[in-house]
Amino acid sequence: MAGRVERTSRFGAIGQALGNRDFAIYTAGNVPSVIGVWIQRVAVGWLTWELTKSPGWLGLMSFADLFPMVVLSPLAGVLADRIDRVRIAKTIPMICAAQALTLTVLTMAGFITVEIMFLLVLVNGAGQSFFQPVRQALVQNLVPRNDMPAAIAVNSIAWNTARFVGPAIAGMILVWGNAALAFAVNAASYMCYIAALRVIDISSESPGERSPHGLLGELVEGYRYAFRHPVIGPCFVILATVALFGRPVVELLPGFAAAVYGRGPDGLAWLTASMGIGAMASAFWLGQRGRLAGLAGLAVMSLLGAGVLVIAVTTTTHFPFAVVCMAGVGVVQVVTGMTIQTIVQTIAAPAMRGRILATYTMIWMGGASLGAVVIGWLWEWFGLHAPFLASAAILVLVWLWAMRIRHGVARVIEEPD
Numbered sequence: 531m532a533g534r535v536e537r538t539s540r541f542g543a544i545g546q547a548l549g550n551r552d553f554a555i556y557t558a559g560n561v562p563s564v565i566g567v568w569i570q571r572v573a574v575g576w577l578t579w580e581l582t583k584s585p586g587w588l589g590l591m592s593f594a595d596l597f598p599m600v601v602l603s604p605l606a607g608v609l610a611d612r613i614d615r616v617r618i619a620k621t622i623p624m625i626c627a628a629q630a631l632t633l634t635v636l637t638m639a640g641f642i643t644v645e646i647m648f649l650l651v652l653v654n655g656a657g658q659s660f661f662q663p664v665r666q667a668l669v670q671n672l673v674p675r676n677d678m679p680a681a682i683a684v685n686s687i688a689w690n691t692a693r694f695v696g697p698a699i700a701g702m703i704l705v706w707g708n709a710a711l712a713f714a715v716n717a718a719s720y721m722c723y724i725a726a727l728r729v730i731d732i733s734s735e736s737p738g739e740r741s742p743h744g745l746l747g748e749l750v751e752g753y754r755y756a757f758r759h760p761v762i763g764p765c766f767v768i769l770a771t772v773a774l775f776g777r778p779v780v781e782l783l784p785g786f787a788a789a790v791y792g793r794g795p796d797g798l799a800w801l802t803a804s805m806g807i808g809a810m811a812s813a814f815w816l817g818q819r820g821r822l823a824g825l826a827g828l829a830v831m832s833l834l835g836a837g838v839l840v841i842a843v844t845t846t847t848h849f850p851f852a853v854v855c856m857a858g859v860g861v862v863q864v865v866t867g868m869t870i871q872t873i874v875q876t877i878a879a880p881a882m883r884g885r886i887l888a889t890y891t892m893i894w895m896g897g898a899s900l901g902a903v904v905i906g907w908l909w910e911w912f913g914l915h916a917p918f919l920a921s922a923a924i925l926v927l928v929w930l931w932a933m934r935i936r937h938g939v940a941r942v943i944e945e946p947d
Contacts, residue, residue, distance in 0.1 A: 544687075544817045547680035552730040553672040559726020560665075561688045563623070566719025568696025569703070570630060571595070572802060573712035574651060575784040576704055576795050577637070581644045585785040589906025591644075592781040593899045594652040600896030602659035604749050604888055619668060620727050622661040623720040629654045630717035637710035662891045669875075670883065672730070682872045683817025691810050698806075701799025752885030761877060762886065764935055765870045766893055768829050771928040772866045773897025775921035776836035779843050779859060780805065781902035782909070790914065791849045804853045808860030816868055825869040826940040830932040832866040837925035844918040867894055 548554045578591045633650055636642045673681040703712045757763045779786075787798040816828075839862060842855045871890060878886040901921075908917035 544680050544684055544814070547673055547677045547684050547817075550673045550677065550681075553669075553681060553684075555726050555730050556668070556672055557684055557688060559723045560685070561692065561722075562719045563723035564689050564692040565696045565699070566630075566716035568692045568802075568806075569700045569712050569719075570633075570716035572697045572700035572798065573704065573709040574633075574647065576700075576798060577642070577709040578644060578647065579784045579788055581647075583788075585782060585789070585906045585909045586903075587644060587906075588782055588785050589778075589903035591648060591651055592902040592906075594648050595655045595658075596781075596895040596899030597903075598652065598655035599659040599662070600892050600900070602656055604752070604885070604892060605660075618660060619665060620724060622657050623723050625657045626654055626661070627717045627720040629657065630713050630720075633713040634710050634717060637708070637713060658895075659891075662887075662895070670880075678872075678876055680817055682875060683813060683868065687810060687813040687817055689813075691806070695806070697799050697802035701795055701803070704795040704799075748885070752882060752889065755879070755882050756874075756886055756889050760938070762874050764932070765829065765873055766889065768833060768928070768932055769866065769870050769890065770893045770897050771833060771925060772836050772862070773894050774901040775924050776840060776859075776862065776866075777898035778901040778905040778921070779840055779918070780863065781898055782906055783856075785906075785909070786843070786852070790847060791852060793849065797849065800849075800853055801856045805856040805860035805863070808857035809864040810860075812861040812864045813868060816865070816872075824940075825873055826936050828865050829869040829873070830929065830936045832862050832869070833925050833929035833932060835862040836866070837922040837929065840918050840922040840925065844914060 548557065574591060574595070575588060578587055581587075629650055633642070633647070636646060636650075669678065669681050669685065699715070700712050703715070755762075756766060783801055784798055787793045787795075787801055791797055791801075793800075835858070839855055839858050843852060843859065846852055846855070871887075874886055874890060875883065905917045905921065
């Protein structure tokens with residue numbers, strides 16, 4: 531690992547993490563890339579709605595984008611523990627850039643259909659399935675352990691800044707240009723990430739001992755480790771509940787913007803950008819904390835927050851109130867994802883880290899896609915309110931369970947090394 535630059539305490543734990551030269555360069559290359567991801571996601575959602583006017587298709591498009599992580603992330607986690615992570619991190623963004631470029635050309639030529647877009651988004655989802663566990667696992671190679679919570683926070687701030695900036699840019703592109711331009715911007719953004727990887731010096735980490743039962747044995751070993759762990763197992767239950775029953779509100783936003791609030795791409799941009807502001811603020815606050823103490827309680831309370839906000843967003847037709855509520859949704863999404871990622875990434879055994887992060891990604895992304903496709907079709911069959919009220923009830927029930935175990939989990943997390 532490259533040496534650190536001289537740092538000040540002006541930005542607390544976040545400044546300390548960014549004082550690591552290679553991590554700072556990596557972050558500078560990562561930010562444009564994740565902004566591009568959000569630009570494309572908003573454009574895909576809006577173009578899907580324009581082509582179909584169907585919340586079911588919105589759910590299916592989210593499924594294509596995120597569900598491949600359920601199938602492929604476990605394999606990606608094993609590979610991240612077995613082989614050179616840098617090679618994977620350099621290869622996958624090139625595939626994703628090619629996918630975005632194909633979307634650009636087909637949309638510009640007028641040949642795009644919702645079925646073709648579904649297949650191309652599926653390709654991108656498959657690429658991201660391999661990319662995300664590796665990108666998360668690289669943090670350990672760029673900062674010392676003491677800087678890990680803050681470095682994870684910086685990654686989350688970058689992602690959630692993109693959730694604000696990306697949709698705002700996407701809204702302007704869709705108003706003044708078209709979806710093809712949004713796809714082209716995403717394709718170009720990957721070049722920044724690839725360039726950063728060529729500059730930094732990433733320290734290697736000895737691979738863990740391989741299972742005598744091969745790839746399948748390593749997958750089973752990873753799941754057994756995760757769900758038998760006294761902390762990681764309960765954390766993944768909380769994560770799965772919010773992903774399945776809280777995140778569909780986010781994935782189905784284009785339908786809310788048009789069908790519920792009567793807005794166009796500008797309304798979608800307002801809702802998504804508001805969510806990004808809430809997410810960015812909470813990520814910055816969590817990053818400044820820079821410690822594990824109290825994270826278990828925050829993760830548990832995110833369940834209750836998600837339940838309340840699902841009800842608020844889906845029962846109002848007042849657009850300004852919905853914008854405010856989406857800021858709260860952003861806070862809850864970040865608190866859930868970031869606290870649990872920080873906990874499991876910090877306490878997982880090094881030889882298991884790739885598989886644990888792959889399982890995290892599988893649950894967080896795959897659960898959101900599965901929840902979106904199910905709730906999207908239930909919306910079409912039973913109307914808006916029934917599926918979301920049921921989701922809120924489940925979130926509250928799991929919160930009641932989590933309240934009973936939170937102190938035991940917190941004790942394990944906060945034990946000194």
